[in-house]
Amino acid sequence: MTDLSPPSSERLVTASNLSVIRQKRAILDDVSLNITERDFITLIGPNGAGKTVFLRHLLKLDSPNSGSVTHRADLKIGYVPQRVDIDPGLPISVNRFLTLNNTLADAELEQLANVTKIQHLLDTPLSSLSGGELQRVLLTRALTNKPDLLILDEPAQNLDVNGQLQFYTLIEEIYESRNIAILMVSHDLHLVMSSTRKVVCLYHHICCSGAPESVARDPEFISIFGNDMAKLMAVYPHTHAHDHDHDHGHGHDAEDAS
Amino acid sequence: MNTHIILTALALALVAGPLGCFVVWRRMAYFGDGLAHSALLGVAVGLVIGISHQIGMMVIAVVFALLLIWLRSKRVLATDTLLGILAHAALSLGVVAMALLGAGEVELHDYLLGSLDQLTPELAAWVIGGAGLSLGLLLRLWPGLILMTTSEELAHAEGVSIMRYEFALMVLMGVVVAAAIQMVGILLITSLLIIPASTARLLARTPEQMAVGGSLIASLAMLIGLPSAQSFDLATGPMIVCVSVALFIIVLVGRLVLRSTAP
Numbered sequence: 001m002t003d004l005s006p007p008s009s010e011r012l013v014t015a016s017n018l019s020v021i022r023q024k025r026a027i028l029d030d031v032s033l034n035i036t037e038r039d040f041i042t043l044i045g046p047n048g049a050g051k052t053v054f055l056r057h058l059l060k061l062d063s064p065n066s067g068s069v070t071h072r073a074d075l076k077i078g079y080v081p082q083r084v085d086i087d088p089g090l091p092i093s094v095n096r097f098l099t100l101n102n103t104l105a106d107a108e109l110e111q112l113a114n115v116t117k118i119q120h121l122l123d124t125p126l127s128s129l130s131g132g133e134l135q136r137v138l139l140t141r142a143l144t145n146k147p148d149l150l151i152l153d154e155p156a157q158n159l160d161v162n163g164q165l166q167f168y169t170l171i172e173e174i175y176e177s178r179n180i181a182i183l184m185v186s187h188d189l190h191l192v193m194s195s196t197r198k199v200v201c202l203y204h205h206i207c208c209s210g211a212p213e214s215v216a217r218d219p220e221f222i223s224i225f226g227n228d229m230a231k232l233m234a235v236y237p238h239t240h241a242h243d244h245d246h247d248h249g250h251g252h253d254a255e256d257a258s
Numbered sequence: 259m260n261t262h263i264i265l266t267a268l269a270l271a272l273v274a275g276p277l278g279c280f281v282v283w284r285r286m287a288y289f290g291d292g293l294a295h296s297a298l299l300g301v302a303v304g305l306v307i308g309i310s311h312q313i314g315m316m317v318i319a320v321v322f323a324l325l326l327i328w329l330r331s332k333r334v335l336a337t338d339t340l341l342g343i344l345a346h347a348a349l350s351l352g353v354v355a356m357a358l359l360g361a362g363e364v365e366l367h368d369y370l371l372g373s374l375d376q377l378t379p380e381l382a383a384w385v386i387g388g389a390g391l392s393l394g395l396l397l398r399l400w401p402g403l404i405l406m407t408t409s410e411e412l413a414h415a416e417g418v419s420i421m422r423y424e425f426a427l428m429v430l431m432g433v434v435v436a437a438a439i440q441m442v443g444i445l446l447i448t449s450l451l452i453i454p455a456s457t458a459r460l461l462a463r464t465p466e467q468m469a470v471g472g473s474l475i476a477s478l479a480m481l482i483g484l485p486s487a488q489s490f491d492l493a494t495g496p497m498i499v500c501v502s503v504a505l506f507i508i509v510l511v512g513r514l515v516l517r518s519t520a521p
Contacts, residue, residue: 059415079415090283090407091462097408101401101416125463126408141412 010037012075012149012181018057018067020050027053028064029205035149039181040195042212045202046224051185052082054202055153058183078142080152084134086127094129094137095122104144115177116140116170132163136170143174150174152184156191168192189229201225259485262382263374267480269389270438270450275473276396277434278455279465280427281448283407288338289326289428290448292345293435296322297444298352298369300436305359312384312436319432322348327425349444372443372495374488381440388437392430399426404465441484443495450476453502457509475505 013035020028027050035041035058045051056062057069059079071077086092098109113119116136121129129137135155142150152171156164168188172195175182186192189199189212200209201221208218215221216230281287297315304314322344329340356366368375377385396403406413406423414420435447442450458471483498490497 061414077415079412081409081411081415084409084412086408087283087285089456089459090404090465091459091468092404092408092465093463096464100405100408101413101418138412145416 012036012072013058014070015058016068018064020053021065026204031206035181035183037181040175040197041183041200042192042196043185043200043202044189049203051202052153055151076145076147078147078150080138080142080155082153083158088127092126094124094126097126098141102144112140112143131158135167149181154185164188164191262379263377266382266385267484268477269386271476271480272473273389273393273434274450274454274476276469278451278472279469281451282455287448287452288341290431290451292341293319293322293432294444294447295345296348297436297439299348302352302355302359315436316432319436320429323428323432370443370445371493372441374494377440385437388433392433396430441494442498446495446499449499453506457506460509460513
């Protein structure tokens with residue numbers, strides 16, 4: 001597997017040769033992945049490819065049949081789940097949800113709420129938030145423990161196009177402004193292309209991985225996602241080529257969206 | 259009315275508030291019913307091996323919870339189906355066993371609908387102790403349980419052991435149900451948990467308000483229901499539940515009226 005991170009970066013998560021078998025079917029088959037500091041990895045793959053199972057193992061929520069996951073000592077991970085269903089029977093404000101089971105000071109909460117643009121929602125009941133608002137609140141919660149790594153599982157899946165653009169812009173802003181690595185499952189590759197440094201394509205095993213442009217040319221990628229997706233990916237970086245010196249030209253999506 | 263009865267009622271009401279919240283939030287009503295149904299088997303087991311009814315009920319409740327967790331992990335049948343099988347199997351076994359052990363109709367009736375006849379001061383002390391311990395444990399686990407209620411996945415990722423918390427909640431239910439059955443009865447015990455909590459939901463803005471409100475409303479239902487049952491010589495459970503439902507309706511209607519008249 002290609003590892004694009006500079007060798008000096010510190011490794012946060014090492015997944016070696018993970019195999020997971022459920023009901024005699026291999027969900028993950030010899031999957032290895034390293035996540036190092038400042039990585040921005042987008043994990044893609046068709047439905048049922050084992051993406052969520054893979055994330056659960058990276059988070060050490062489940063243990064594999066074989067292989068291992070190692071975290072750097074004192075690694076802090078912020079996790080944004082695919083979706084949460086808030087029972088309307090539970091009366092709880094956003095503010096309270098964010099401070100549940102942790103020791104977040106008011107000032108820190110306010111500062112985080114500013115970043116994720118949820119200041120006006122802090123007193124709102126959690127169950128009455130819109131999809132986009134709820135995702136921003138979950139993202140805020142994931143940032144409360146000052147994570148070294150943010151793991152997001154299709155965070156924009158239930159949002160409309162506008163909401164998706166805004167959410168991904170926010171993720172990019174967070175990546176730019178914090179010393180954080182990101183691993184995100186997303187199908188909206190064209191929307192996260194400018195930040196994504198590495199694409200990993202999973203279909204029970206890792207089909208291909210590398211820089212977005214190179215992955216788009218990979219025959220296995222094309223056979224799974226089709227030519228359209230490959231073209232979309234291959235075209236996009238040309239118009240935004242060499243976008244790693246982010247002065248200001250980075251926020252096209254946000255400006256278009258607002 | 260004797261002091262030990264009032265104290266028992268208040269202790270049960272106190273723990274019913276917060277525990278009832280979780281029954282509402284985590285949709286455990288059917289589980290509570292299942293536990294209660296299995297309690298009769300616990301009484302029978304207690305009679306056979308010569309331990310107290312309460313201990314027998316708690317043991318069977320824990321076995322019930324473990325069996326449910328184990329069967330659920332097999333992912334073959336839905337949880338409510340499993341609960342239906344377990345609960346009714348336990349209830350039927352209990353009724354048959356009680357009959358074989360020579361229990362009369364009156365005794366069965368008392369277990370099903372609640373009665374104060376068997377509530378000696380000694381038993382009251384046990385019930386109050388059990389309720390107090392449960393309340394203490396519930397308060398200790400409170401933040402983690404609330405987080406788990408918003409999202410199990412999130413709580414798990416943040417290091418809350420879901421298995422342990424869920425099991426703790428199930429055992430707590432078992433203890434409280436076993437403690438309260440004498441007074442409220444097997445058939446109605448779940449309503450002591452969910453009706454006051456649901457009433458409090460109509461008024462609460464935080465989880466804590468809902469829990470405390472549930473305790474207060476349950477206390478009120480006990481303090482009105484028990485003396486009325488006694489003075490009319492009725493089963494205690496149905497009377498307590500009638501009062502709870504009346505309180506629920508009053509709050510519900512009051513809220514609707516206030517809302518419609520608000521500017």
